[in-house]
Amino acid sequence: MGLFDKLKLGLAKTRRAFSDRVEMVLRRRRIDEDVFEELEDALLSADVGLDTTGFLLDRLTKEARREKLETADQLIPVLRREIHAIVAARTDSVKSVSDSMTSLYYDQNGLTVVLVVGVNGVGKTTTIGKLAYALKQEGKRVMVAAGDTFRAAAIEQLSVWADRAGVDIIKQTTGSDAAAVIFDAIEAAKARRADVLLCDTAGRLQNKAHLMDELEKIYRVIAREVPGAPHETLLVLDATTGQNAIIQAKLFQDVAKVTGIVLTKLDGTAKGGVVIAIGKELKIPVKWVGLGERLEDLQPFSADDFATALFDSLS
Ligand SMILES: Nc1nc2c(ncn2[C@@H]2O[C@H](COP(=O)(O)OP(=O)(O)OP(=O)(O)O)[C@@H](O)[C@H]2O)c(=O)[nH]1
Numbered sequence: 001m002g003l004f005d006k007l008k009l010g011l012a013k014t015r016r017a018f019s020d021r022v023e024m025v026l027r028r029r030r031i032d033e034d035v036f037e038e039l040e041d042a043l044l045s046a047d048v049g050l051d052t053t054g055f056l057l058d059r060l061t062k063e064a065r066r067e068k069l070e071t072a073d074q075l076i077p078v079l080r081r082e083i084h085a086i087v088a089a090r091t092d093s094v095k096s097v098s099d100s101m102t103s104l105y106y107d108q109n110g111l112t113v114v115l116v117v118g119v120n121g122v123g124k125t126t127t128i129g130k131l132a133y134a135l136k137q138e139g140k141r142v143m144v145a146a147g148d149t150f151r152a153a154a155i156e157q158l159s160v161w162a163d164r165a166g167v168d169i170i171k172q173t174t175g176s177d178a179a180a181v182i183f184d185a186i187e188a189a190k191a192r193r194a195d196v197l198l199c200d201t202a203g204r205l206q207n208k209a210h211l212m213d214e215l216e217k218i219y220r221v222i223a224r225e226v227p228g229a230p231h232e233t234l235l236v237l238d239a240t241t242g243q244n245a246i247i248q249a250k251l252f253q254d255v256a257k258v259t260g261i262v263l264t265k266l267d268g269t270a271k272g273g274v275v276i277a278i279g280k281e282l283k284i285p286v287k288w289v290g291l292g293e294r295l296e297d298l299q300p301f302s303a304d305d306f307a308t309a310l311f312d313s314l315s
């Protein structure tokens with residue numbers, strides 16, 4: 001299966017929630033109040049969120065007036081264009097999933113350090129495994145650092161993923177200092193001339209002060225050991241949490257220098273419209289999406305492909 005087909009399949013529930021209602025709109029010939037109400041339902045049911053839905057309806061109303069649109073079907077390409085514009089504003093670096101496997105910022109001349117953050121259970125460790133695999137497929141020399149020293153099974157879980165991806169892991173025992181583990185990993189990565197070091201971290205938001213202290217220390221160590229690093233701080237968000245993901249992102253932006261989002265578990269949720277809300281409300285690009293639990297179930301996010309997949313059966 002190609003990457004686009006996989007994205008489309010992953011978005012199946014979102015597409016259903018969304019397109020069924022848009023189809024009701026298409027059954028109406030003339031544009032009236034009900035048309036806008038039904039479009040509102042379509043957007044909300046795909047978890048686009050109140051603010052972003054309001055924004056889109058406003059744009060649709062204005063465009064309908066400006067372009068003197070008369071029939072409901074004329075609104076669909078407008079909606080598609082507006083959604084694409086929102087999503088593409090943050091992600092125009094990747095035009096199509098086939099353009100580039102890795103939408104990561106690289107240091108071409110040395111070690112690239114990527115820090116992965118997010119709350120409990122969103123998919124950080126899994127994403128690191130998948131990312132390690134994708135980067136390795138591109139010919140990069142990849143290592144991972146077991147920076148989640150908090151949860152008992154975390155290190156073992158990352159070891160399993162490192163094995164699957166065929167990359168080296170640097171780890172210590174549970175309870176050791178996360179910044180010290182990452183320091184060790186950087187030294188090892190330099191010695192082994194690795195291209196990329198992916199650092200796992202513990203997911204804790206409830207204890208924000210502690211999280212802030214620990215992350216600050218990790219940032220300090222990384223910046224001291226590798227000038228300009230971390231090159232990326234990827235925030236992992238779970239698509240099944242819908243609008244809650246936006247709240248998490250805003251909290252994390254206060255404590256970490258987030259450069260990109262990985263949106264996991266897009267498969268099997270009808271809340272994929274959260275991609276649009278993220279595009280509208282956060283100034284961070286979605287760089288990757290998770291579409292399953294296997295090694296190859298991660299792909300670079302493409303605004304073009306997202307809009308095409310969402311509207312596929314409607315045009
Ligand atoms: N369906 C699906 N499941 C996923 C995806 N990404 C992760 N998961 C699952 O989500 C669960 C949690 O993933 P982890 O990688 O352990 O999450 P984490 O953020 O590291 O969790 P903590 O270390 O506890 O903070 C696992 O069961 C994963 O298999 C995805 O894209 N799709």
Ligand SMILES: [Mg+2]
Nearest residue numbers: 124125148154
């Ligand atoms: Mg983890």
